Amino acid sequence: MFNYLEYIRESNFPHIWCAGCGDGIILKALIRAIDKLGMSRDESVMVSGIGCSSRTPGYMDINTLHTTHGRALPFATGVKLANPDLKVIVITGDGDATAIGGNHFIHAARRNIDLTVLLYNNYIYGMTGGQCSPMTPVGSKASTAQHGNLEPSFNTSGLAIAAGASFVARTDVYHVQQCEKFISKALQKKGFSLVEIMTPCPTAYGRRNKMANPVTMMEWLKDNMVPVAKYDKMTDQEREGKVSAGILCDIDKAEFTAEYDKLIKKVRTE
């Protein structure tokens, strides 16, 4: 048994997430990762935007900053740059990060600022009632795509890699041990690190896409998340409906706040 009570704000429970929503599974994986790394919660800040995922900080006993829609990364950039000794964790969703916050997402990755970003990808805007997001698969139904979504979705992890992130991994809440492992690796990485976590939304996505039962959505993750090494060898036809999981990028390079500290030293000795 893991004692989560030490890490949560118990008076705020039960949480607001629907039955079968995977967001609580991610929060637990994050708590275990933080515990095993022995991180100081006094010196850590959790920043989020708006949406179901972004309610995560309210449940965790840590410094928490629940910001405006899409803007978690700019707020987090300010926190981190003002005090680089703070560990900053950003919680965001597919709508928050890749639609309204898309510009901040690519620029935070480009800067390679030391933020650990957990992107909860549930293919939908859950909080507002199931509108399609830039991650909703083509053909899926949403309250604003009732005839089926026409728009191709982002490869969000690919986007982060192309923009300059140090660490990028994709996982899901069915493969919960892998999820914890990747979160732990991301927390330890110095630089912009992203873990894209596939998580079910039975209420807003599942209900419209023949997966209303939470178990059905977990089965979907079990059957369709494919290790990246295997995925890379698959044909386009075989990849249809599948999602690759694994560490997609792990490189060491100059981190923004460290470079800024070097700049300060340089200009002060000039």
Next chain:
Amino acid sequence: MTEEQSARKEPAVITVKPEWCKGCGICVAFCPKDVLEMEGGTAKVLRPDDCIKCMLCELRCPDFAITVE
């Protein structure tokens, strides 16, 4: 027998907090030993003696509602 193996032999104490459980059924569906069942909208522990302490129900419970000791 290693310490871990002997710990596994101890009967499991599985606790469900009904006021937090939202009855999603994930713990029941993915328990490899069918220890749990849904009853009246929440998870119930029916066969604790069969539990192998894989911990998956605790790990996958989104509601912080189930623990295995």
Next chain:
Amino acid sequence: MENDSSGQIRMMQGNQACAEGALAAGCRFFAGYPITPSSEIAEHLSVALPKLGGKFIQMEDEIAAMGAIIGASLAGMKSLTATSGPGFSLKQENIGYAGMAEVPCVVINVMRGGPSTGMPTLPAQMDVQQARWGSHGDRGVIVLVADSAQESYEQTIRAFNLAEKYMTPVILLLDEIVGHTTEKVIIPERSEYEIIDRKKPDLPPDKYLPYRETEDLIPVLATFGTGYKYNVTGLCHNETGFPTNDPAIIGAQIKRLTDKIIIHKKDIIRNRMVMLEDAEIAIFAYGSVARSARSALAKCREAGIKAGLFQPTVLWPFPEDDIREVAGRVKGFVVPEMNMGQMAREVERACRRDTPVHRLNRVDGQPITPGEIVDLIKGVV
């Protein structure tokens, strides 16, 4: 650039004076996005801040810059952003967030003409109501205005002091003329001005409530990383900082956001009253227009017209009581402004229709000249 410049006389433009004033106030974080006519503030601080161990960052957009300064402020740094009309519009949601979450920070808006892209290089005073009402929702706001490089320096210091004291975003308005006019600035000695820092919690973390109702209605927010783990949100929240749906708590919270400015308005409002004692006609002018007004005033007095000047240095909270008091003594107000009458309406409201208010409006990007003001006064008298 370093604080050792105090006591010196220097030539600088208003934008640079804002940057220097910010450093003197203890600002160590700037996030911004390039926009005319405010970019010199960012450029100057990009050079100066790292030399003081501070941080400068050019963000990907205006919204991000506003978010970054709120984050930096919560991490303990006095933080600034600077912009102009279109950027000010973009920042509004996060300005409202800072108001709601009660995070101190300063936003400088060097006003240009609008709407839209408008007149990027020409002056206007068209954002004075946006500064008050630009973000959604109801709350009290503090908005300062500067008429010269000297006042830009001093008002930037004051903006930081008020932000830290009242735990709120403070807006400082310049217009393009003030921002870009290079003129003499006497850098005050450190002993000549006050520096206010936000209060620190005086209770241990287990007893600390960030938004506990205090007598002065101002919350005490701990700096992240100092052992006080609490929640900051833009949602309506209770004294712990957590979201609430309780109508009684929500009502009290939103009312307090207005009240905390209103009950302290005497401390916040400052006006310059010039020759108003015996005045028959009062000019209400602010920003660069106040300079033309002073010149017009001298010309009127030479011509034997008893004019006076009411120059607010704080636009919001609006100096309603002071206007009302002057209105009882004069035959009328003249309100020249580089907009369609945004503050004239406030003067009319304060006068309660007992005293006529004569407007003079220019919206063509050209300054209002002393001669135009004199002509209007002569017509009125």
